[in-house]
Amino acid sequence: MNNSQQTARVGLFFLLGVALIWVTFETLSGGKVFKDKGYELIAGFESLQSLKEGDEIRMAGVRIGEVKGTRLAPSGRRAEAILRIDTGVKIRADATATIVMSGLIGTNFISVDLGTATAGELRPGAEIRTKATPDLGAVMEKLSSLGTKLEDALGSLSGALSGDANNPGLIKKVDTLVTENREKIGATMTNLQQVTDRINKGEGTLGRLVNDPKLHDELLASVDQIKAAAGDAKNFVANAQTIIDQVKSGKGPLGTLVFDEKVSADLRATTQNLRALSDKIARGEGAIGKLLTDDSLVKDAKAVLKKADRALDGFDDAGPITAVGVVARGLF
């Protein structure tokens, strides 16, 4: 093998190695040569549980940074996680951070919620609000106490059911009750059997209702009619409502009458006039009053009528003569 061929092979081999290293790096680290410095926030917790450096920070499931470190607060009363948030990710002032366990093998991440859109943004170095989440140990402890209570409750229930020497349990009482009333219960069951038999055969109202399709159809028709009636009533109420609305808005004669001040005043005046008139009539004042209260007018009228009557009688007798006279005077 000549020298240049050897050199070419070595060069190719080296390039292959560099390319493989680069591909591995791109695949495993997402191609970030220099880590995004981002900005830091402080999250204080009562306990960081098994949160550690390098754990992810996610907002709505999207990775937005990582835990840069953990420490005890200078006061010594709480633990703090330093969160490195990617540049460009805005975290609202009312957003809350919680420690979430993502797997049973102890992988944790910090979940930050979105906060409200109107809230301000957290500045670098600010402290984010946090919410404590119970760790697995606390949950197990609660489950244990729940188990104890459940055991007690089941024990009490068992005692109530089985009873003791002085106080027979529920089961025993039920047993006694059933034994003592065996015949009655038997009779009741027989009656019940008869009733259900009759219903099956279609006897009685209930039986017909269950077995007769015609009755069923009629019932449905009745229900339809009730529905239609309800619809009509609804329309009626709607119409009445419309009328009331119109009256309220002063439209139409009734509305005018109710809500127009001028018409109301006129009506009041008319009523007063009518009242005055009726008072006068009642007191016998005026022509109509006298006509109604003074009987002398009646007497006078009667006398006039009598006189007229007599006059007409006289006229009847002289009638034909006068008529002939009139005709003769016309002829000559």
Add this chain to the structure above:
Amino acid sequence: MKLLTDALEGLGSTLLLLARALSYTRTLPRQFGRFIEQCYLIGYTTLPIVAILSFFIGSVLALQSGFAGKDFGAKQFIGLLVGVSMSRELAPVMAAILLAGRVGSAIAAELASMKVYQEIDALVTMNIPPARILVLPRLAAVAVMMPVLTIVADLVGWFGGAIISKYTHFIAIEPESYFATMRQYMHFDSVLNGLIKAEIFGFVVVLVCCNVGLNTRGGPREIGAAVTRAVVVSLILILVLDFFVTRVLA
């Protein structure tokens, strides 16, 4: 006592050899031909055996971890286990062991022969330091080639694990799932860690083998003894250093 003296003597002469070789670093461009030749021997010709060995190491790792994890649902983490084990530990260590066996023995044999047949003495007489033309090109070549060999070992081992995970009936994990687990939980730090380790191991192996070869005394029989000694010392140093380097890098 003699053993301790020998060990200290070996350590001292190795460090001196390193210092002498590094002092000629500026002559390296003039030795480009020798550098390329050593690169070819150390890297190119070692690649097939490294690839074959890494493939089977990755496969066995997947097989064993699948066997151990199948009873408690840990099969999906095989990708992570093989990925981290190969990149952080097995690829650099196996590459270094193969380097010691294949290249280190050759270096020790060559230099021991030159020493026994007084070629080294001739070079010294001609004022050509052996550290410059025999040691420096090899050190430079191993520094360039070791990361390449290691990354190839990493990738071939990962793929070996993936293939075995797919076609073994009690594991039966698709390569997508295997590599997804690896990508989710593994970082480039692990690979970088392995590359740094491999670089250190390769450098130590070549340096030790050169030193043993150059310090051979006696006749032709000593050549074989020198090769054995060089390989044994290299292997011991690889595993001892592995512990300390891992402690430092972790």
